[in-house]
Amino acid sequence: MTSEYRSRPRDEAAEKIECYIIENRFEANQKLPSERDMCAMWGFNRTTLRSAIRRLVAEGVLYNRVGSGTFVAPQKLVRNLQDAEGFGSAARAAGRTPGTRLIRAGFREASKQISQKMKLPLGHRMFELIRVRLLEDEPVLMETAYLDARRLQGIENYDFSKLSLYSVLQEHFNIKIIHGEEKLNVTYTDEEEAAFLGIPEGVPVLYQTGVVSDENNVPVEYFKSIARSEYIRFASVLLR
Amino acid sequence: MSNDHVIDYHAPIYLQLREVVRSKIEEGEYLPGMAIPSENELADFYGINRLTVRNAIDALVGEGMLKRVQGKGVYVVGSKIERDLETLGGFRQTMREKHARPGTKILVKTQRRAGIKYAHIFGIEPEDMLYYIRRLGLAEGEPISLEEILVPHDVVPKLEGIDLSVFSLYEVYDFYGIHLKRAWQTLDIAEPEASDARMLNIDPGLAVLLFTCVSYDENDRVIEYSRSYTRGDKCNFSVHFHQ
Numbered sequence: 001m002t003s004e005y006r007s008r009p010r011d012e013a014a015e016k017i018e019c020y021i022i023e024n025r026f027e028a029n030q031k032l033p034s035e036r037d038m039c040a041m042w043g044f045n046r047t048t049l050r051s052a053i054r055r056l057v058a059e060g061v062l063y064n065r066v067g068s069g070t071f072v073a074p075q076k077l078v079r080n081l082q083d084a085e086g087f088g089s090a091a092r093a094a095g096r097t098p099g100t101r102l103i104r105a106g107f108r109e110a111s112k113q114i115s116q117k118m119k120l121p122l123g124h125r126m127f128e129l130i131r132v133r134l135l136e137d138e139p140v141l142m143e144t145a146y147l148d149a150r151r152l153q154g155i156e157n158y159d160f161s162k163l164s165l166y167s168v169l170q171e172h173f174n175i176k177i178i179h180g181e182e183k184l185n186v187t188y189t190d191e192e193e194a195a196f197l198g199i200p201e202g203v204p205v206l207y208q209t210g211v212v213s214d215e216n217n218v219p220v221e222y223f224k225s226i227a228r229s230e231y232i233r234f235a236s237v238l239l240r
Numbered sequence: 241m242s243n244d245h246v247i248d249y250h251a252p253i254y255l256q257l258r259e260v261v262r263s264k265i266e267e268g269e270y271l272p273g274m275a276i277p278s279e280n281e282l283a284d285f286y287g288i289n290r291l292t293v294r295n296a297i298d299a300l301v302g303e304g305m306l307k308r309v310q311g312k313g314v315y316v317v318g319s320k321i322e323r324d325l326e327t328l329g330g331f332r333q334t335m336r337e338k339h340a341r342p343g344t345k346i347l348v349k350t351q352r353r354a355g356i357k358y359a360h361i362f363g364i365e366p367e368d369m370l371y372y373i374r375r376l377g378l379a380e381g382e383p384i385s386l387e388e389i390l391v392p393h394d395v396v397p398k399l400e401g402i403d404l405s406v407f408s409l410y411e412v413y414d415f416y417g418i419h420l421k422r423a424w425q426t427l428d429i430a431e432p433e434a435s436d437a438r439m440l441n442i443d444p445g446l447a448v449l450l451f452t453c454v455s456y457d458e459n460d461r462v463i464e465y466s467r468s469y470t471r472g473d474k475c476n477f478s479v480h481f482h483q
Contacts, residue, residue: 078426
């Protein structure tokens with residue numbers, strides 16, 4: 001037992017700031033006191049306080065605006081990994097304003113990876129849909145979907161900058177997404193992803209890839225997406 | 241970007257080379273523990289610039305597929321530990337199920353006041369006491385997570401005298417008739433500060449996954465709150481979803 005333990009100054013300062021936000025019922029985009037005032041209030045030195053703020057910025061609790069100070073960040077959009085809800089409806093349910101920028105909607109032949117995931121032969125005609133999703137006009141997610149074009153005659157006529165992919169599948173093709181499996185990890189943006197998301201290259205982002213299937217266990221969609229962790233948080237329920 | 245990236249011929253060369261190397265690893269042409277051809281050899285073979293080769297290799301090193309050994313070369317790293325985001329189980333149990341020899345190293349075990357933040361989380365008073373545990377999780381002797389765990393003192397009043405290198409926290413809960421039933425876990429990206437990065441044996445500036453987990457017993461009482469920095473280059477995470 002290390003009873004002499006004192007918590008590390010940076011952690012202590014970060015917790016102080018979090019408590020201050022709770023106690024004073026700070027809302028999103030509200031400005032924190034100046035660094036000097038916070039140091040005086042709690043008796044931390046500037047370096048410690050700055051380091052704590054840096055940690056909270058990285059975790060999406062705060063954000064900095066150069067020249068004007070430190071602000072409480074808006075809540076991240078929580079996406080439950082265990083439901084098959086699309087981005088748009090999850091955002092609306094949380095009272096946010098989702099948007100879509102269509103990058104590409106067209107046909108391509110199945111590569112080896114796509115064919116293996118979709119259980120279709122190499123070169124099969126696929127519908128490729130690439131979208132950047134926005135929250136209050138900020139690009140936060142880039143989604144790429146591959147679907148079996150032969151099963152979805154005429155899918156290219158739908159405007160996916162406005163329509164939900166899953167609604168179109170259900171209402172116009174009578175395909176219901178029932179279940180799926182996905183993998184998650186950290187990756188770093190490449191040149192193209194960085195440009196579409198408006199962030200630098202080489203920035204860590206959350207990477208998801210998976211396959212969703214219908215009630216007959218037929219793969220319907222193979223998807224990959226990258227999400228900006230400052231805006232999106234993933235969550236799940238663990239059971240014993 | 242990770243697995244399954246679809247690449248065509250007008251993609252930048254470094255991305256194409258990255259996918260070539262990745263598929264050679266996935267298909268077993270380059271085996272775990274083996275060195276891949278040198279940067280010069282790859283540059284000569286594909287007729288591309290050495291700097292381009294380096295960019296492609298760096299990306300795979302960052303993802304944890306390859307490991308650079310100073311003065312020796314670039315080696316293929318063995319497969320990652322597959323973990324799911326659905327099962328509630330202690331660190332050691334999870335690792336054992338994955339056949340990765342687990343270990344934990346307790347760095348700090350102490351008591352502290354809850355304070356406003358944790359009083360909020362546990363539904364207790366700010367003056368109430370909490371146990372605070374900070375530990376390193378190891379698999380095959382290699383650090384994979386750095387965890388902070390908080391448990392209200394009243395939940396396990398005797399935790400003070402229990403050696404957590406002998407018993408896991410889950411075993412201790414069982415001893416005291418506490419049955420964790422479910423947990424709410426969130427997932428973010430974090431960049432650990434330099435001393436934490438050292439502890440995890442990763443390069444400073446590398447991102448890790450931040451898991452925050454609130455665990456409940458069958459009476460919906462909050463038993464445990466944990467925050468864990470987990471190395472994405474050592475583990476893969478998967479989850480099932482349903483309508």
